[in-house]
Each structure stands twice: as structure tokens, then as C-alpha cells.
Amino acid sequence: MPEKIIVIGAGIIGASIAYQLTLGGAEVTVLDQATPASGTTGNTFSWINANSAATAEYFKLRHAAVAEFRDIVGQLGVEDAARWGGSLTWHSDPAETTAEQAHLSGMGYEANFVDAAQFAALEPAFADPPERAIHTREEGGANAEAVVAALIAAAVARGATLMSGCAVTGFLRNGERVVGVQTAPGEMRADVVVCAAGPQAEALLAGADVRLPMANKAGIIIQSAPVTPVLNHVIWAHDIHIHQRNDGRLILGEIYSDGLPDPAELLARMRARFKGVEIVTERIMHGVRPIPVDKFPVVGVPHGAPGLFLASTHSGVTLGPMIGKLAAGEILRGEMSPLLSPYRPTRFN
Ligand SMILES: Cc1cc2nc3c(=O)[nH]c(=O)nc-3n(C[C@H](O)[C@H](O)[C@H](O)COP(=O)(O)OP(=O)(O)OC[C@H]3O[C@@H](n4cnc5c(N)ncnc54)[C@H](O)[C@@H]3O)c2cc1C
The missing domain is CATH 3.30.9.10 (D-Amino Acid Oxidase, subunit A, domain 2)
Structure with missing residues (x-):
């Protein structure tokens, strides 16, 4: 099991993954160039829904995600951060x-x-x-900033480190493998690097020759x-x-x-x-x-960059807690959920 994990981005996707990784026992460092929920997650509508799913597979993921969102606000004791009026x-x-x-x-x-x-x-x-x-x-509206604050607080309570104001400028490689990140304060090494940089993911990943075409x-x-x-x-x-x-x-x-x-x-x-x-x-x-060019989520290990794990999606408020849970299961225990199989980053290579 990878022990040391860096998560780039403290929006709802990065915060959800970080929290779930700490539940699984990993040593997690969350890096954000600004502060938690200062990106898209702090400037969003936050409809928790399974409504706008173009395919049956995507509906399945979104439907499961609505239920997961209910669970997570309960688990974190922030039930008030979501309102389930339909x-x-x-x-x-x-x-x-x-x-x-x-x-x-x-x-x-x-x-x-x-x-x-x-x-x-x-x-x-x-x-x-x-x-x-x-x-x-079944649907509702959320206060996504409050959910992120609770996720980060719970992750930190389980030993995670949050570094706000810490921009990642590049990736460290050992051959193909990504083994850490370059930041202004210096190099940081990890067993796995998760890129949850929201709409900035495409530009950041381009520096590592990883393709994630987006139409934000x-x-x-x-x-x-x-x-x-x-x-x-x-x-x-x-x-x-x-x-x-x-x-x-x-x-x-x-x-x-x-x-x-x-x-x-x-x-x-x-x-x-x-x-x-x-x-x-x-x-x-x-x-x-943050919209991957085919409008579907991108979650998983990209081609030619083992050690790197991507998580970018539109509807990320709805999907964040579910993606967090599935991503942590995959990173820590190798559990490959069928819910994610249509959404691998390798489809762009
Ligand atoms: C107007 C609007 C309405 C929306 N409505 C809905 C909706 O109703 N329902 C829904 O589910 N979704 C909705 N969305 C989409 C949803 O808000 C996003 O999918 C979600 O917030 C993305 O979360 P994220 O964590 O991927 O990105 P972000 O919240 O942007 O988080 C990424 C973080 O990465 C950090 N970062 C970026 N680059 C670096 C770097 N190089 N180094 C360190 N840190 C970095 C940023 O500072 C940021 O905090 C809406 C979005 C918008 C804009």
C-alpha cells in the first residue's frame, strides 16, 4: 500500500480524496496554491443531482454520488451544509x-x-x-465551501497536512514514474501524487507531458x-x-x-x-x-505516468465525495470500481 500521498488541490475533489485516504491510513499532504475551496468549489451552484446524465453509466455514477453526498455530510456532522428538497x-x-x-x-x-x-x-x-x-x-442543494472545510478538518484531524499558498510547478520523475512535485518551497516526494487541480489541471499536467484536454x-x-x-x-x-x-x-x-x-x-x-x-x-x-473535453469525468492513472492519479470533472460537487471514496479505494487497495471504468484518463491517449 502506498503510504505517502500528495494531493494537489483542496477543492471538493482533492478534499474528498484526501479525507478518504486518511481513513485508509495514508500519510497525506494537501497542497493548494491558494486556500481550500478558493477555486471553482467556492464559486459554484452546488446542485447535488443525477439529472444531467447523458448515458446510463454516467447516471449510475451520479445517482450513487447523490447517496454518497448524503452519507458524507452525516459522517462529518455537517448535515446543514446540504438541503434535500428535491x-x-x-x-x-x-x-x-x-x-x-x-x-x-x-x-x-x-x-x-x-x-x-x-x-x-x-x-x-x-x-x-x-x-x-x-x-x-432525491436531489438537493449544498454549501460546498462548508463541506470542503469539514472534509479538510477531518483529514487534518487524522494526521493530514494542509499547505495553503503552495503552488505545484512541476512533477518529479524517476523514469516514467512520478515520484513527487516541485513547489516554490522545494521538492516534495511521495509514493503517489493526486492531481485534483480543477480547471487548472490541463495546464499543470501539460508540463508533465500528460494529456487532459479540457473545454472549461x-x-x-x-x-x-x-x-x-x-x-x-x-x-x-x-x-x-x-x-x-x-x-x-x-x-x-x-x-x-x-x-x-x-x-x-x-x-x-x-x-x-x-x-x-x-x-x-x-x-x-x-x-x-472544469470540463474534460468529452464532458465526462476523468479519474485514474494516465498513460505513461505511473505514480500519478488524476481526478477532474464537471459536476464535481455532486461527484466529489463519491470520487473521493472510489479513488482512495483504488490508490490504497487496488480496488477498481466498475463505476469509474468509462472515465479513465487513458481514453485521451
Ligand atoms: C457556475 C458554476 C456552477 C456549477 N454548478 C454545479 C452544480 O450545480 N453541481 C455540481 O455538482 N457541480 C457544479 N459545478 C461544477 C463544480 O463546482 C466543479 O466541478 C467542482 O467544484 C470542481 O472541484 P475541483 O476540486 O475539481 O476544483 P477546484 O474547486 O477548482 O479546486 C482545485 C484547487 O486546486 C488548486 N490548484 C490549482 N492549480 C494548482 C497548483 N498548480 N498547485 C497547487 N494548487 C493548485 C486551486 O487553488 C483550487 O483550490 C459548477 C461550477 C460552476 C463554475
Whole structure:
């Protein structure tokens, strides 16, 4: 069993892997060029879901990950960092909503239609409900920063070392094998190096001649000051993505690729849905989604670099705890989960 492991990145992926590695008895050092959850994980929407899975295999992984997320917040004693109200989703084109529901229920997911009256009963404060939406019960919204803080604290309590402000600039090799990292303070050696550098992974790995093609995508999140409970579900529609955390904050998300949306316009969209509720912006966040080019996770040992383990994915808040558990099992005990077999980095070589 490898004993000494370096994890690059203290986002939800790196923090989850580090925590699970400490549970397995490894000596873990987590290096982050900034601070835990200062990257994408601190600037994310945090819908915990199995909704947007293009294939049956990916659905299986995401579905298992939703259950794992529930387990981990319980295990860490931070149940408040997730709210499990389910989700309500729809598209601007009702035919797409119908196709989506068929896709989800075809994979065995409990995803049922609700009409406008049923929607209004589920979400009485939400103005202008759609004629038809898809209702799922298992999903939720999270406070990903709080989950990362708890994962890192639990890892450190089990002997892990966290080095914030420590950027990895390169990899040490012994022949093909990766045997450590180069950082500003100096060289650090390990039996295994885990790269969980989020959207920066492609550039960092290129320096080690490891190919991880990514098509990252920006997003903006508006976090409101706490308001009284007005929303039970995660809402994901063409014109609004929103959920309310247990701390009362509304989280409004928007994906963009052609120019930054106007935050004032987004806020107006949110206010229009909750008439009579005074919504004040507390924080505007800009995040970069780490997206492997084929849109599926990348987890495992890349070609030509034994000793290195990659973990990069979009939907990483949902998938983080599950990837952490599976990655640790593989690194420490050689357990190769079938859930990960479609997502090996060797597919890019
Ligand atoms: C707007 C938006 C909405 C999203 N919505 C959802 C959603 O609803 N549900 C969902 O599941 N996912 C969602 N995601 C995706 C999810 O947030 C990410 O997949 C996840 O946060 C990625 O976590 P990570 O740990 O891989 O990356 P990060 O959180 O970016 O962590 C990587 C860490 O590595 C560090 N690092 C980078 N390079 C180096 C280096 N050279 N040396 C040392 N440290 C380094 C960084 O400082 C950073 O802390 C969303 C993302 C965005 C931007």
C-alpha cells in the first residue's frame, strides 16, 4: 500500500480524496496554491443531482454520488451544509421537457411530471410556474465551501497536512514514474501524487507531458443575504437556476460563454420570481467549470505516468465525495470500481 500521498488541490475533489485516504491510513499532504475551496468549489451552484446524465453509466455514477453526498455530510456532522428538497426542472420548449423526463425515467429514475397547480403547491412563493415541470425527490442543494472545510478538518484531524499558498510547478520523475512535485518551497516526494487541480489541471499536467484536454466554461453565481424560507426545491430552468440553502441564502446561477451576463439583470430575474421578498446581493462569484473535453469525468492513472492519479470533472460537487471514496479505494487497495471504468484518463491517449 502506498503510504505517502500528495494531493494537489483542496477543492471538493482533492478534499474528498484526501479525507478518504486518511481513513485508509495514508500519510497525506494537501497542497493548494491558494486556500481550500478558493477555486471553482467556492464559486459554484452546488446542485447535488443525477439529472444531467447523458448515458446510463454516467447516471449510475451520479445517482450513487447523490447517496454518497448524503452519507458524507452525516459522517462529518455537517448535515446543514446540504438541503434535500428535491428538484423541479423544465425547458423553454415543452417537447424537451417531455424528452428529458422520458430519458430520466428510462434510466430508472423517479422523475415525474407536475403541472402548474402541483408546482404551485410545492413552491407557493415562486411566481409564474411553468405549465409542466419534472419533479425529482432525491436531489438537493449544498454549501460546498462548508463541506470542503469539514472534509479538510477531518483529514487534518487524522494526521493530514494542509499547505495553503503552495503552488505545484512541476512533477518529479524517476523514469516514467512520478515520484513527487516541485513547489516554490522545494521538492516534495511521495509514493503517489493526486492531481485534483480543477480547471487548472490541463495546464499543470501539460508540463508533465500528460494529456487532459479540457473545454472549461465560465459561470456566474449570485448569493443573496439570508431571507426567510421561500423555496423548497432546486429550480433548474432555461431562465433561472436557483436554490435556497439551509442558512437562508438564495443561490442563483447562470452559465455563459458569450460575454458576462449583467448581475443586475440576474438579480431582477430572481426578484421577479419571489414577489414581496426583499432580496439583497451578498456576493457575486465567478467560477470556471472544469470540463474534460468529452464532458465526462476523468479519474485514474494516465498513460505513461505511473505514480500519478488524476481526478477532474464537471459536476464535481455532486461527484466529489463519491470520487473521493472510489479513488482512495483504488490508490490504497487496488480496488477498481466498475463505476469509474468509462472515465479513465487513458481514453485521451
Ligand atoms: C457556475 C458554476 C456552477 C456549477 N454548478 C454545479 C452544480 O450545480 N453541481 C455540481 O455538482 N457541480 C457544479 N459545478 C461544477 C463544480 O463546482 C466543479 O466541478 C467542482 O467544484 C470542481 O472541484 P475541483 O476540486 O475539481 O476544483 P477546484 O474547486 O477548482 O479546486 C482545485 C484547487 O486546486 C488548486 N490548484 C490549482 N492549480 C494548482 C497548483 N498548480 N498547485 C497547487 N494548487 C493548485 C486551486 O487553488 C483550487 O483550490 C459548477 C461550477 C460552476 C463554475
